[in-house]
Amino acid sequence: MKLTEIPVDGIPYDHLRIEKIPVTPAFAPRDPELLPASSRVLVVNPDRICMPIGAMWAVLGIHRAIPFVQGAQGCTTYARYTFSRIFKEPATIATASFHEDAAVFGGRMNLVEGLRNLVVRYWPEVIGVVTTCSSEIMGDDMTSFIGEARMKLQAEIGPERTEQIAIVPINTPSFAGSHVEGYDRAAKAFVQSLATDRDAPTNRVNIIPGLFYPGDIREIKHILQEMGIESTVLFDISDTLDAPLEPPQSIPYYPPGGTHVAEIKGMANAAATFALQLDAGGSGARYLERKFGVPAVVGPVPVGVVATDTLLQNLGKATGCATSPALRAERGRLVDAMADTFHHTMMKRVAVFGDPDYVSGITRFVCELGMTPVAVSAGTESKNFAAAVETVFSEYQSLFLDPPKVFNGSDLFEFEEYLKTLPRLDLIIGNSKGVDIARELEVPIVRAGFPIYDRFGYQKRPIVGYRGAELFLYEIANAVLDHRYPDDRTQQL
Amino acid sequence: MVVKGRGHQVLPDCSRPTLPGVVSERACVFYGARWMLAAVPDVIHLVHGPVGCAYYGRTVRRKSYRLLSTGLDERDIVFGAGDKLFDAIMEAAARYPEARAVLVYATCAVGLTGEDILRACKRAAGKIGRKVVPVNSPGFCGQSQAAGHDIAAAMLLEHFIGTGGKRELIDNAVNILGEFDIQGDLNEIEDLLSQLGLKVNCAFSGRASTSAMADAHRVRLNIIHCRRTGQTLADAMRERFGTPYLKVSFFGPAETTSAIKVIGKFFGVARVEEFISRANQKAESEAAPFLQQLAGKRVALFFGASRIGSMAKVFGELGMEVVMAGSQYGCRGDYQEAEAKVANGAVLIDDAHDKELAELMRKQRPHLLVGGTKEKYLAHKMGVPFLVFPQEMGPFAGFRGFVNLARQTAGLVSGPVWRLAHG
Numbered sequence: 001m002k003l004t005e006i007p008v009d010g011i012p013y014d015h016l017r018i019e020k021i022p023v024t025p026a027f028a029p030r031d032p033e034l035l036p037a038s039s040r041v042l043v044v045n046p047d048r049i050c051m052p053i054g055a056m057w058a059v060l061g062i063h064r065a066i067p068f069v070q071g072a073q074g075c076t077t078y079a080r081y082t083f084s085r086i087f088k089e090p091a092t093i094a095t096a097s098f099h100e101d102a103a104v105f106g107g108r109m110n111l112v113e114g115l116r117n118l119v120v121r122y123w124p125e126v127i128g129v130v131t132t133c134s135s136e137i138m139g140d141d142m143t144s145f146i147g148e149a150r151m152k153l154q155a156e157i158g159p160e161r162t163e164q165i166a167i168v169p170i171n172t173p174s175f176a177g178s179h180v181e182g183y184d185r186a187a188k189a190f191v192q193s194l195a196t197d198r199d200a201p202t203n204r205v206n207i208i209p210g211l212f213y214p215g216d217i218r219e220i221k222h223i224l225q226e227m228g229i230e231s232t233v234l235f236d237i238s239d240t241l242d243a244p245l246e247p248p249q250s251i252p253y254y255p256p257g258g259t260h261v262a263e264i265k266g267m268a269n270a271a272a273t274f275a276l277q278l279d280a281g282g283s284g285a286r287y288l289e290r291k292f293g294v295p296a297v298v299g300p301v302p303v304g305v306v307a308t309d310t311l312l313q314n315l316g317k318a319t320g321c322a323t324s325p326a327l328r329a330e331r332g333r334l335v336d337a338m339a340d341t342f343h344h345t346m347m348k349r350v351a352v353f354g355d356p357d358y359v360s361g362i363t364r365f366v367c368e369l370g371m372t373p374v375a376v377s378a379g380t381e382s383k384n385f386a387a388a389v390e391t392v393f394s395e396y397q398s399l400f401l402d403p404p405k406v407f408n409g410s411d412l413f414e415f416e417e418y419l420k421t422l423p424r425l426d427l428i429i430g431n432s433k434g435v436d437i438a439r440e441l442e443v444p445i446v447r448a449g450f451p452i453y454d455r456f457g458y459q460k461r462p463i464v465g466y467r468g469a470e471l472f473l474y475e476i477a478n479a480v481l482d483h484r485y486p487d488d489r490t491q492q493l
Numbered sequence: 494m495v496v497k498g499r500g501h502q503v504l505p506d507c508s509r510p511t512l513p514g515v516v517s518e519r520a521c522v523f524y525g526a527r528w529m530l531a532a533v534p535d536v537i538h539l540v541h542g543p544v545g546c547a548y549y550g551r552t553v554r555r556k557s558y559r560l561l562s563t564g565l566d567e568r569d570i571v572f573g574a575g576d577k578l579f580d581a582i583m584e585a586a587a588r589y590p591e592a593r594a595v596l597v598y599a600t601c602a603v604g605l606t607g608e609d610i611l612r613a614c615k616r617a618a619g620k621i622g623r624k625v626v627p628v629n630s631p632g633f634c635g636q637s638q639a640a641g642h643d644i645a646a647a648m649l650l651e652h653f654i655g656t657g658g659k660r661e662l663i664d665n666a667v668n669i670l671g672e673f674d675i676q677g678d679l680n681e682i683e684d685l686l687s688q689l690g691l692k693v694n695c696a697f698s699g700r701a702s703t704s705a706m707a708d709a710h711r712v713r714l715n716i717i718h719c720r721r722t723g724q725t726l727a728d729a730m731r732e733r734f735g736t737p738y739l740k741v742s743f744f745g746p747a748e749t750t751s752a753i754k755v756i757g758k759f760f761g762v763a764r765v766e767e768f769i770s771r772a773n774q775k776a777e778s779e780a781a782p783f784l785q786q787l788a789g790k791r792v793a794l795f796f797g798a799s800r801i802g803s804m805a806k807v808f809g810e811l812g813m814e815v816v817m818a819g820s821q822y823g824c825r826g827d828y829q830e831a832e833a834k835v836a837n838g839a840v841l842i843d844d845a846h847d848k849e850l851a852e853l854m855r856k857q858r859p860h861l862l863v864g865g866t867k868e869k870y871l872a873h874k875m876g877v878p879f880l881v882f883p884q885e886m887g888p889f890a891g892f893r894g895f896v897n898l899a900r901q902t903a904g905l906v907s908g909p910v911w912r913l914a915h916g
Contacts, residue, residue, distance in 0.1 A: 031587050041577050042584045043544055043564035050545025066516075072601055072632030073511065074521025078549035080867045090871035092847060097511040097519075098633040103605060114514030121515065121848055133543050133602040134633060137570060174543040175565045175602055245914050247876025251851045436557065 035417050037410040044413035047353060047379025047433060050174035052130045053079045054182025054280070056093055057211065058190070059128030059170075061235030063258035066124045068114060070107055070140060071132030072098040075174075085453035087214075087241040090253065094118045094127075098134055107140045108148070115149040116156065119165060122252045126261060128186065129169045136173035143169065166261055168193045178380040179450075180280045180355050183211055187234060187275075187284030194261060195268040198292040203319055204230045206270045206294070208284050210277025210357060211450050212464065214242035219462035220276070220302075226324040227315060232263045232270065234284065242460060268292045272318035274311070276464070277301055277357035278384040300388070301361030302464045303472070304368050305334060330466035337470050338369060341477040346370035347399075348480060349422070353377040353407075353415055353430040354449030356385035362429055362448060363389050365469060367396040369476070373404045374425065375418055381409025412437065419443075427480060444483040446475050494842040494849070497835055504828045505819075507843035510636045516847035518795070518867060519821045521632030523550065523600055525641020529722060530596060530628065530649075531558045532673065532698045533706075537585045537592045539563070541578050541610060542600025546632075550598070554675055554883055555866075561585050565602055573606065575613045582617035582625055593703040594624035594653075604631025626652045637822035637844075639721060639798075646725045649697070649706065654726070657707030660734055665760070666694040666712040670726045670738070671719025671799070674699025675883040681891035682718075682743050685753060689762045697726060710734040714759055716741055716752075720826075721799035743890040744800075745807035746776050776892040780811075783896075783903035788812040790906050793859035795845065795868060796882050798823025802830030804863070804882070807889075809834060811899055816857040819845050851875060860906050876914055878905040 034040050052069060056079050059067040069076045076095035083091035096102070096110040115127065129142060146167050153162045170189040172182045187208050207224070209217050217238040224231045239257020267273070271294070273285040278299040285296035295318065302311040308331075312323050338345075348371045352359050356378035363376050373393075378385045386408050393404060407415055416437045419425055428438045431449040438445035452458040461475075462468030495503045511517045523546060530538070531553035540547040540562045547562030563581045565574055582595055595617070599610055610627045618625040628648050630641050667686065672679055679699045686693060694712050695705035715730055715738035717723035727738040739759060741752035750769050757765040792813045794801050798820035805815045815835040819842035820827065828841055835841070840853060850868060854875045862872040863880045872879040880902060887901075888894040 034584055034588055040584050041563060042539075042581045042588075043547065043562040044588075045551075045559075046544045046548050046562065046564065048544060049548045050543050053545070068514065072521045073517055073519045073637065074524045074546075074549075074632040076517065077520040077524065077867070078545075081552075082549070084866050084870055088870055090847070090867075090874060092516050094514055095511070095517050097513045097515075097517060098601070099510050099636060100634055103601075103631075103633050110513040113512075117512055117514030133570075133600075134605055137602060137605045173567070174545050175570050176567050178544070243874065245873060245876070247874065247914055248855070249851075249874050251855065252848045253851055253871060253874055 035414055037407075037414045043411050045416075045433065046411050047377070047415075047431075048178035048180070049082075050133070051172035051177050051179060051182035051185070052132050052174060053082060054179035054184070054211070055128065055130045055170045055172045055186040056083075056091075057179070057237070058183050058186035058235045059126070059130070060091060060240055061237040061258055062126050062128070062190075062264075063240075063260045064124050064254050065126035065128060065258065066092050066094055066118060066122055067128045067130050068094045068096065068118060069130045069132060070096045070111055070135040070142070072134060075132045082451060082453075083241070086451045087459055088456070089241050089243060089255070091241075092122070092253070094122075103134070103138070106138050107135045108145050111140070111142075111145045112149045112152055115146070115167065116152055119153060119157070124165065126166045126168065128190075129167060131169070131171050131173065133174035136171070136175075142171070166194060180211065180357075180380045180382075183235075183280040184283045187281045188287050190234065190264055191267055191284045191287055194264040195288065196265070198268040198294075201269050202230075202266070202271065204232060204266070204270045205315065205318055206267045206273040206285070206288070207231050207233045208273065208275045208281030209233060209235065210275065210280035211355060212276065213459040213462075214238040215460040215462040216464045216468060219465040219468045222467075223312070223327065223465055224315070226327050227312070227319075227321045228324075229315060229319050229321050232259065232267055234259055234264060234267065234281075268294065270294050272297055274314070275299065276311075278388070279356050279380070279382050282384075299357075299384070300364070301357045303361035304365030304469050305331065305338075305466070306368065307361060307364055308465055308469065327466065334466045334470045334473070337473055341473060342370060344477050344480050345473075347372060348426040349374045349424055350427040350429060351375040351377075351415075351419055351425060353412065353428070353434060354379065356380055356382035358449040360385050360388035360392070362463075364392045365472070366429070366476075367392055367399060369473065370399065371427075372399050374422060375405040375407065375415065377407035377410050377412075377415045379409070379411070416440070427476065429476070444479040446479045448472065494840060494845070497832060497837055497839045497841065499837060502829070502832055504825055504832060505841045505843045507823050507825060507828060508636070509844070511844055517821075517844065518846065518850075518865070519637040519844060521638065522635040522641040522644065523598060523630045523632045525635075525638030526598060526628050526630035526645045527553050527641070528638060529642050529645035529698055533596070533701055533703070535592055535702050536594040536596050537561060537589055538596050538598070539581060539585055540598045540600060541565075541574070541608070542598070542602045546598075546600045554673060555885065570602065570606060573608065574603070575609055578608070578610065578613040579617050582613070583620065586617075586621040586623065592623070594626060595621075596626055596628055598628045599631050601632045604634060624652060639822040642722045643725060646722055650726065650729050653703055653706040654730065655707070655710030655734055657704070657711070660710050662713055663694060663708065663711045665691050667691050667714045667716055667756075668694055668709050668712050669696040670715055670717045671721065671723030672696040672699050673719075673883070675888075676886060677888040678743075678890040678894065681888045681894050685743070685749065685891050686756070688768050689753065689757050689760060689765065691756070691760065697722065710736060712736060714739060714756070716756065718743065719797075719799050721797065742803035744803045744894070745810045746773050746892055746895055747810060748803060748806065749891055749895075772892045776895050779896045780899040783899035784812050786903040786907050787899070789814065790860040791816045791858060792861045792863060793817035793853065793857055795819045795850065795862065795864040797821070798827035800882075801827065802834060805831050805834035807895070807898065810895075811902060813861075813902075815839055816859055817842070817853055819843065847871060861902060876911065878908055878911055880905055
């Protein structure tokens with residue numbers, strides 16, 4: 001759909017028909033002083049969510065685990081909506097149901113009663129207790145509350161069955177950080193409370209994938225399998241959030257797969273920990289390194305040729321396993337595809353936005369494709385991101401006349417306003433929140449990152465590894481072609 | 494949870510707080526307030542709270558709206574954010590000068606720190622010369638989103654409705670209370686009303702600009718479509734302005750017919766019968782092939798309480814048997830209405846959680862579950878087709894909406910995928 005006029009703010013596109021006259025006919029130019037996110041207090045179109053959802057994402061990647069959200073019902077319901085919309089899967093998340101009384105007396109009763117109610121109804125193996133802004137402001141003492149809940153459970157269901165349930169508190173105050181840090185904190189909380197002994201070192205490796213989708217995790221597993229490396233993927237959502245439809249199911253419904261508690265316990269014995277995203281999961285890897293001397297390899301985000309090469313080399317170094325001919329062939333096919341599509345990707349001006357690790361990974365890949373990033377934006381502020389994109393830009397200096405604009409911890413409003421000032425833009429790469437921007441600028445968008453809820457299949461299609469990069473490349477090249485030659489009578493390859 | 498029997502009427506326990514620790518389908522008060530207010534177009538919506546609330550609150554009924562936020566961080570929680578709110582309102586007003594007012598939503602975080610939002614709002618209102626109205630919607634201050642609907646309705650009544658001068662009646666104008674214009678429902682209703690020569694001044698809140706709301710007291714009749722949100726508004730407007738109201742439903746041909754008749758009677762419009770019978774015949778013949786596929790199929794309902802009664806009747810008209818009617822939140826009146834329209838042996842349930850829903854799907858064996866997106870994928874895993882309501886595609890209101898509903902329902906129930914899944 002081509003818009004012939006600027007939409008009235010606040011009215012969705014399909015309502016434009018109803019009220020076409022702007023409420024104030026006089027055009028009001030935007031105050032340029034108010035554009036940079038750093039110079040204003042207002043947040044418009046944020047590209048980050050609060051911490052708890054990142055922790056919930058993590059807990060959903062554990063076998064028979066249920067996140068328990070110590071907050072009001074909305075903190076759970078909104079997150080369940082978000083997961084359902086992204087993954088098209090049910091997300092079982094329990095709520096502490098804060099009402100007025102909890103605000104007055106604190107969340108102790110809600111947690112103690114809540115954990116009991118959750119256990120007797122669902123019999124989970126793991127409960128991740130996720131805090132929110134409410135419980136953090138009230139100062140709920142999670143450790144002592146959980147201790148009390150355990151005593152109550154012991155009295156009701158016996159000490160043995162209580163022992164079998166791991167309860168892990170994750171402190172995620174919603175008013176700090178973002179969903180990326182929420183995931184990071186969950187990674188640290190889980191290894192801290194479950195991986196307690198390095199008693200029998202093995203040659204396994206730990207993988208903390210970060211906020212990658214099931215398709216990406218499957219691709220990582222494929223690489224590990226090809227190299228003959230045994231691994232523990234912490235927060236393995238590849239089956240739990242991409243489960244087959246095979247009715248009838250048992251009740252309560254638990255999806256198959258997920259990381260088992262025994263595996264997490266064994267993480268202290270591993271040969272190395274690979275955190276694929278620097279900001280989401282890095283803390284878990286570093287904790288294991290500090291505490292047990294398990295070497296931590298944090299990053300680079302394995303999107304594209306060089307980053308995947310580095311991952312394979314690092315894996316080889318840590319385990320002594322070599323890459324397989326099949327993987328080399330995959331690399332060859334990716335490079336072949338890059339050569340074949342190069343004429344259509346080269347010098348295309350592209351803007352990338354999303355979570356810091358997605359953006360830094362994708363930025364490197366688009367540079368490998370000969371594209372010119374003109375603006376990159378991380379919704380969550382991150383030092384790693386700033387360093388990573390600077391490295392990429394210095395390596396690929398020949399692609400730029402002007403240095404690309406870097407937004408670190410900005411909102412999409414600022415990003416959009418900047419893109420509008422550019423003389424030319426060919427492509428936007430980012431999550432579903434950028435669709436409106438792309439439509440307004442009449443630029444194609446390639447969806448990648450978190451969250452994607454307005455199209456099917458992106459959760460299953462990897463962008464990591466050689467094969468993932470190849471699929472991602474086709475997505476990019478076809479978006480360019482679709483936009484440029486919408487009608488195949490005008491041009492054929 | 495109760496099962497309908499042949500004896501006297503039994504109703505489920507309702508209006509109770511959710512048990513902590515279950516996978517509740519309920520949402521929070523902020524969610525309810527957004528549900529009510531998101532569609533108000535010409536005001537600035539500003540969330541005073543952490544960034545997450547604004548991120549989530551942008552999407553209402555699968556539509557994205559502009560939503561600003563103060564994005565509270567740790568400093569603001571510790572030292573207070575009254576000044577920050579003031580600055581944010583000023584910035585927002587500078588950026589969107591066309592907006593007629595500012596709505597400031599309170600969230601859990603500011604509810605707990607005890608922020609004086611009113612003071613910041615008053616100060617800002619004095620500066621920008623427009624209304625700056627707090628919506629007191631911290632997530633925890635009620636049992637479910639229903640409390641948020643009420644808070645939002647009270648706010649509209651206090652600050653926006655009927656503020657447009659003397660009550661000079663506008664000819665043939667009506668308000669629709671509790672109509673959110675989901676997928677063109679409002680257009681359908683408007684078409685029907687235009688047959689009676691009526692025009693819609695304002696639909697709360699599918700189409701409620703501040704100027705329309707200011708004139709809301711000048712209509713001759715209020716039409717309540719969704720009781721939950723409409724009744725409060727209607728009662729207050731009758732008390733304050735003397736505007737009479739009628740409670741109707743536009744779902745299903747029978748209800749639509751009677752709705753048009755009573756509204757026509759109120760306005761003294763002749764020749765209603767002919768139009769109705771024509772529309773009825775058309776809908777009947779168009780829906781007939783779908784009704785054939787639906788005859789005797791079982792359906793389970795789980796959505797906003799005030800619609801379950803009217804929707805239960807519509808599914809009855811489709812020839813389906815309603816084997817379960819439930820809601821995240823509902824009052825006795827809602828369940829009384831629903832009880833009268835479901836089959837014997839049907840289950841009525843309030844605030845069912847995820848596991849109860851799964852169990853009921855097994856026990857009641859519906860051919861279709863109707864509810865919200867959260868429940869959709871669980872139903873799929875259980876092998877039950879699912880219809881999202883409020884709907885995702887096309888209107889369900891009016892005669893054409895009924896045909897659309899019949900078409901979608903028949904399509905879902907007879908979908909080949911379910912045979913393959915069970916195979």
